[in-house]
Amino acid sequence: MSEPRACSVARTLDVVGERWSLLVLREVFLGVRRFDLIHKHTGAPRAVLTERLRRLVDAGVLRRGEYREEGRRPRHEYELTEAGRELRPVLTALMQWGDRYLAGPEGPPLQLRHTDCGAPVRTALICEDGHQLPDSGEGLRAVPRHLASREAGDGSAPRGAE
Amino acid sequence: MSEPRACSVARTLDVVGERWSLLVLREVFLGVRRFDLIHKHTGAPRAVLTERLRRLVDAGVLRRGEYREEGRRPRHEYELTEAGRELRPVLTALMQWGDRYLAGPEGPPLQLRHTDCGAPVRTALICEDGHQLPDSGEGLRAVPRHLASREAGDGSAPRGAE
DNA sequence: CAGTATCCCAAGCGATACTG
C-alpha cells in the first residue's frame, strides 16, 4: 500500500511540526523561559501550551527547571537542551524566508547579528568541501541511503532540484 | 493586552506551518509533482491535500502547471516558484535535525550531496563577514528592528543564546 | 489521474474561570 516515505523531515515534524511548538522555541531562543510570558508572546491557548511544552520536554528539546530565589516561591522555567539548541537553524531558516517574502514595508521585526563582529547572520547551504550553494538548492541532489556510498554523477538518482 | 510578538517566524508558519505543507514541499523538492503521488508519499488525506496545495499556490510557493503529452489527457503538476525554492533551507534544517536525533540504527534515509563535487551538504549559520557559527547559535544575538542600526555590543538587547 | 463529497471522531482554538 505504499506507506508514506521514511524521512527525517517527517520525524522532525512529529516533534516540532506544529505552529505553537515552533513559536514556543522561538521564545525560548529569545530568552523567554516562563509559562505566562510564553503564553502572552505566542498567543497559544493555555491548555495547548501545556500540551506542547510537555511534548517538547518529552522529546528532549526542552528541560523543565525549577529554582527558588531567596524567600520566594519556587518558579519554573524552560530551557533548551543541546538537542533543542540544535534546532536553531530551523528557526533561522523560517525567519529568513519570512523576512524576505512576508515582511511589511518597515522590514523585518528582528535581525540576527554575530555577537563578535556585529554582522548579520543567515542560514546557508554549504558542502563539506567548503562550497556554498544558493538557498534555492540548485546543485543539490538527494541520494537514498542504500546508494549513498556511490560517488557523484549517477544520473539515475532522484535530483534535488530541476 | 500584549498581542503576540510580530515575527517573521510566525508569518512563515502561516504559510508552511502545518505538517502536510512541509511534507508536500519535501516531495516537490524531490521531484514528485503530481497529486496522487504526493498523496501516496505523504499519507495526507486527499481533502486536506487539496486544501494545502491550494494554500501553497495562493501563497506563491507553488505554481499549478498543466501539460498534455501527444494524444493524452491533460495532466496537472505542481512546481516550485522562486519563493518556493527559497524554502529549501527550511527543509534541509528539519532533515538535518532528524538525521541527527531521530534516525534509526540504519542511519538517515536520504543524503544530500553537492552535484559538482559529491560532498554531503548541510545547513549552516554564517555571518556576512564570512564567519561560520555553530548550529546551536552560540554567538548569535537577536536585535529588534528599531535598534538594528546600532553597532554590536549593546548588552541590553535580547540575546540569542545564553 | 485529480480532485470532490461524505461521515465520524479527535484535536485544536479562544475565552474564561479556578487552584496551589
Next chain:
DNA sequence: CAGTATCGCTTGGGATACTG
C-alpha cells in the same frame, strides 16, 4: 505564577466512494 478545567465551535484526520 504555572498550570487545570470547562465550554462551544471549528478544523483536521482517516477511510471510502464518486466524478470528469
